[in-house]
Amino acid sequence: MPSAAGRGQGKERRLDNEEQPAADDYAKERYGVSSMIQSQEKPDRVLIRIKDLTEEKADEVVWVRGRIHTSRAKGKQCFLVLRQQQFNIQALVAVGQHASKQMVKFAANINKESIVDVEGVVRKAHQKIGGCTQQDVELHVQRIYVISLAEPRLPLQLDDAVRPEVEGEEDGRATVNQDTRLDNRVIDLRTSTSQAVFSLQSGICQLFRETLIGKGFVEIQTPKIISAASEGGANVFTVSYFKSSAYLAQSPQLYKQMCICADFEKVFCVGPVFRAEDSNTHRHLTEFVGLDIEMAFNYHYHEVVDEIADTLVQIFKGLQERFQTEIQTVNKQFPCEPFKFLEPTLRLEYREAVAMLREAGIEMGDEEDLSTPNEKLLGRLVKEKYDTDFYILDKYPLAVRPFYTMPDPVNPKNSNSYDMFMRGEEILSGAQRIHDPQLLTERAKHHGIDLEKIKAYIDSFRFGAPPHAGGGIGLERVTMLFLGLHNVRQTSMFPRDPKRLTP
């Protein structure tokens, strides 16, 4: 048999639900289930990407590997949709020179989501093929071999999983709820929406680092297992560490600051952050990815604020330039307004925000923190007034910030601290840190923190420490809010919350 390599490296097997082939099946070598690919050989066959199957390839014979997205038998024909990531093409198996009726039946019986190798001729379509990304061509199948067979019953249907909820409600058609998605994440992640969300998230990380490396930052790696909880021990996970115990870092902050004291000047890190908070909300996870920045400055922490804000602006610009297809793909299922931002970034002081909220009828004290509803309302007010989805709130009341936050030199009730917001939700919290061990000790005492537990932290500043500031960005929140999604679990591949530890 000349096409041994062409057949996917092994003796074909039958599908379980299939009859024995008729002895007179003239196409019997042209289909089947390949034996498991165990790297038996290195055929020189070239597999063409589905996205590259266009009219320019018309009448060429090509090999393609894809999943059976749908199949529909119709008399002597079987129409398959073959999918590869977010691209798909119609493939036709029709009784004729290359395919017998047994082969058509075989093709029609392959379970959805199975992976197949197909040899076919690219043909111009007589009319646009709706529902496929490759609308101008179809594939006339000459050989088809199953590479990996999916089980017959899928826990969720991909078409249901990308249906806009509103549409589902109107038509009575199925959508997929979040727990089903997350329980079967391997399948849910195959949808065009998931593929787009996580490609874009990869882009955020890339743009974050690209921008910072361009600004002269150095990437650092900070430990996640720590011996003491720097902020007093609330909300940390405990780890058994040989015969002793340890904690999971709630943030890389101490280590970023140590790097500043060690003269790295501008550092960033990307890594997991752990919060043992029993918060079951749309925006809290027990483990998330922190994009962290710390930077020594010369005279004013706004030098740092400007760098961080510009980094975020570069991310937004980069996403809108490089990920337009992904944004549109997500928008099909989750419609939303394009993300708006200003250059330079709008910076408001906390007292201005309080004034805006009071004007809108909210009662709150000068030194009161923003509640989640007030945060969102403020986002809407800012959007109305300034037409931006991204802004900085500066000069938070000292009382609502951690002990290591530098007090404002003018008004001792304020602090040199800031949050940044996207679509009315906080995505970054940051501050000028106290770099003077004496003041740091005073502030820790004031907060009732056990000085013994933070000795190593305070000692880091005893041998000359430059003034510095920084902040931490939540990756999943940035992804969610940039795309206008509504739950951080949509932008965490394998989310962790108080009730979910799997898959």
Place this chain on the structure above:
Amino acid sequence: MPSAAGRGQGKERRLDNEEQPAADDYAKERYGVSSMIQSQEKPDRVLIRIKDLTEEKADEVVWVRGRIHTSRAKGKQCFLVLRQQQFNIQALVAVGQHASKQMVKFAANINKESIVDVEGVVRKAHQKIGGCTQQDVELHVQRIYVISLAEPRLPLQLDDAVRPEVEGEEDGRATVNQDTRLDNRVIDLRTSTSQAVFSLQSGICQLFRETLIGKGFVEIQTPKIISAASEGGANVFTVSYFKSSAYLAQSPQLYKQMCICADFEKVFCVGPVFRAEDSNTHRHLTEFVGLDIEMAFNYHYHEVVDEIADTLVQIFKGLQERFQTEIQTVNKQFPCEPFKFLEPTLRLEYREAVAMLREAGIEMGDEEDLSTPNEKLLGRLVKEKYDTDFYILDKYPLAVRPFYTMPDPVNPKNSNSYDMFMRGEEILSGAQRIHDPQLLTERAKHHGIDLEKIKAYIDSFRFGAPPHAGGGIGLERVTMLFLGLHNVRQTSMFPRDPKRLTP
């Protein structure tokens, strides 16, 4: 006083060990301890980088911020060396028009490692200034203000910390032992050697991602808190998780594989990996940074091996191109041969390695794993024969690899698995993974693994799984071995081992 901004934003204070200024000190406004920088103001002063102070700037008046690296008073003069990261310059405070004898004394009394703002005139040096990176110029100081005062006694001296050990031994001069370094990491990281090591490490991460993104890979984020230990539960850290318990991931492998089953095709991740092994060696850490790759392939896992090896080659090339200064800086303290590699990368089969070792007098069985000494010996034999510090060992005995490793289709005692080595030490372990749930179940049973515990893992492959392979690289090991260092604690900023959890 016109130069208020120039004076570092506040009323000057005195050093503790200093007398009250004489009333007749004509320079008394020109020095002092600035009040803590609390972002009081935004002066438009430009601080010049020390590395930019060259002959071209001769006779210009500049402001510089740096640390007091050394100071030496000599009659009416005080010579300071000001340091900024790995660059330094000599600064002269001499009694004259701008400096009084009190000011000279003040300068001479500033503790080493304190951070100062200095205004001075750049002057051409009469002769090369030994021991400084800026050899052609010196700074004639007109003003000097302490920005952050270091405590008088340093736990280690930077000059001792960069001294080559051999030199120290010969001269009876001090070097610094590893525990002292690690206990005082904030200071140890300031040395030119540490600055170079960790700049280069940042470069490794950057080159790793740059190369893979260029090859069409997507970056993923995988959870570190997991509900079950996929390889049976040995060597995992346990975490208290609300009212239940969980584990720290020993590798992102399951999640990388799930992403492959979810059609991401080529993925990578960079993140912490946790191993609860009580190994106290030069190359084991309980927490290290994994550079992980997983990739679907068409017909043969060597497609993946080639991509991984090329990624490492691109890293080596990039380091030699972009980090030559850092490499030389490290070599000054830790001399070593330049790292050698071939293109394409040398790939040997395990049986060839066994034959080479036997020829060198080692007795070992065909299915025996490589011991650490044999690994190193093999590295020397390979270097002699092929003149490369980097090679791949392919086709390990099945018996020494994890249950999910794909058996070799030709010789069932072998497997489709590989390690990669730098200077005779393993830096990557990888394999084709079994993508067939039935074979995976069989192999798990054979290894005596509780099938219930790995159900989620096996289920990931039930809905169509492409053949795939991958591997995990240890960042600290790559850094160590590329630079020819001898302990992985030198290339982990804040190393974690069974005995060390701090700082």
